[in-house]
Amino acid sequence: MPMEKAQITVTARQLPPPILVDTPAGFDAMLDHLAVQPVLALDTESNSLYRYHYRVCLIQISSASRDYLLDPIRLPRIEPFGSILADPAIEKVFHAAENDILTLKRDFGFTFASIFDTMLAARILGWPQVGLAAVLERHFSVKLDKRAQLTDWGQRPLTAAQLSYGRLDSHYLLPLRDLLLEELRNRKRTREAQEAFEALPHIAYVEKPFDPDGFWRIKGARDLEPGELAVLRELYLWRDDEARLLDRPPFKVLGDRTLVLLSQVQPQQPYDLPLSPRQIDLYGSSILAAVARGRSMPPPSPPARVHNGNGRPDPRVQARFDRLRNWRGQRAAEREVDPDIVMNNDSLMAIARAAPGDLEALASLGVLGTWKLQEYGADLVRVVHEA
Numbered sequence: 001m002p003m004e005k006a007q008i009t010v011t012a013r014q015l016p017p018p019i020l021v022d023t024p025a026g027f028d029a030m031l032d033h034l035a036v037q038p039v040l041a042l043d044t045e046s047n048s049l050y051r052y053h054y055r056v057c058l059i060q061i062s063s064a065s066r067d068y069l070l071d072p073i074r075l076p077r078i079e080p081f082g083s084i085l086a087d088p089a090i091e092k093v094f095h096a097a098e099n100d101i102l103t104l105k106r107d108f109g110f111t112f113a114s115i116f117d118t119m120l121a122a123r124i125l126g127w128p129q130v131g132l133a134a135v136l137e138r139h140f141s142v143k144l145d146k147r148a149q150l151t152d153w154g155q156r157p158l159t160a161a162q163l164s165y166g167r168l169d170s171h172y173l174l175p176l177r178d179l180l181l182e183e184l185r186n187r188k189r190t191r192e193a194q195e196a197f198e199a200l201p202h203i204a205y206v207e208k209p210f211d212p213d214g215f216w217r218i219k220g221a222r223d224l225e226p227g228e229l230a231v232l233r234e235l236y237l238w239r240d241d242e243a244r245l246l247d248r249p250p251f252k253v254l255g256d257r258t259l260v261l262l263s264q265v266q267p268q269q270p271y272d273l274p275l276s277p278r279q280i281d282l283y284g285s286s287i288l289a290a291v292a293r294g295r296s297m298p299p300p301s302p303p304a305r306v307h308n309g310n311g312r313p314d315p316r317v318q319a320r321f322d323r324l325r326n327w328r329g330q331r332a333a334e335r336e337v338d339p340d341i342v343m344n345n346d347s348l349m350a351i352a353r354a355a356p357g358d359l360e361a362l363a364s365l366g367v368l369g370t371w372k373l374q375e376y377g378a379d380l381v382r383v384v385h386e387a
């Protein structure tokens with residue numbers, strides 16, 4: 001079980017102000033300091049709640065003695081910061097690293113080495129709560145004001161509340177990393193964690209294109225009549241076009257519930273629209289046009305289901321996959337961790353398809369690291385054979 005606050009020496013306290021880095025001179029001074037640090041903590045903030053084409057708007061960086069708030073909007077370029085992220089001699093600590101790494105790769109082309117993910121470490125240890133706010137409150141008596149997280153990080157100047165929230169997201173990651181590392185060592189899970197961390201620098205950003213069939217995933221869509229579905233499809237397509245044009249998230253144009261309601265009501269006049277006067281002024285005519293298009297279109301067919309890009313597995317593969325999932329659930333329960341910490345579904349399906357007959361064949365699949373191969377390999381081969 002996680003350590004309690006009484007065992008932690010670091011407590012919430014009055015902190016010196018963070019260093020806002022928004023000038024080339026300040027940027028160079030920051031790089032000089034960071035380049036000689038053995039470990040750094042990082043976080044990012046983006047404006048995804050306010051823009052269709054969102055971007056990283058703030059990078060928080062904490063060393064043992066300083067908290068920096070790096071402003072990529074005000075600075076002409078931050079590419080030299082990439083040398084810090086790529087340096088294997090400097091450990092970079094994130095909480096839930098994957099999204100931060102992906103957006104930093106996308107926006108700036110950065111590469112990474114030597115990652116420690118505090119959320120992933122907490123999950124490997126089976127902590128019941130792994131969100132940063134809950135962890136900081138439990139172990140450091142620090143309460144994050146989550147309202148700042150929902151603000152527009154692309155606006156300038158940043159507010160005092162944003163600056164305070166931003167620095168707290170990275171400031172306590174270094175003592176949290178030390179706490180987690182000690183518990184990993186005590187519970188002999190360090191190798192497992194390190195293997196999981198080593199995969200993080202290699203995750204690749206893949207642009208997800210707009211899915212014209214995404215309306216099927218809207219809550220309530222599958223309860224609609226065929227004609228209503230045709231209207232929903234047209235409204236969904238219209239909303240995405242409008243969001244792109246305005247550079248706003250689609251939900252800030254119209255919410256999903258409103259799309260479903262419009263599909264059911266199918267208004268034909270502005271006064272029939274179940275919208276606010278402002279929404280009617282902005283979108284009324286284009287919504288009515290989308291409804292009219294939908295009423296004239298044939299009902300859409302549900303998209304075909306695809307299993308792992310290889311079609312539907314045959315019954316033997318499915319039987320092996322089901323056995324492997326049952327085994328995974330048992331191991332996860334024994335270790336008191338989530339099932340995906342033991343192994344993810346993609347790895348299980350790859351094993352189910354290949355049906356390796358021995359450890360050498362299992363290793364050749366390339367889906368398991370050294371630790372997992374040693375820890376689980378014999379069991380996996382046995383389960384596949386029994387299936």
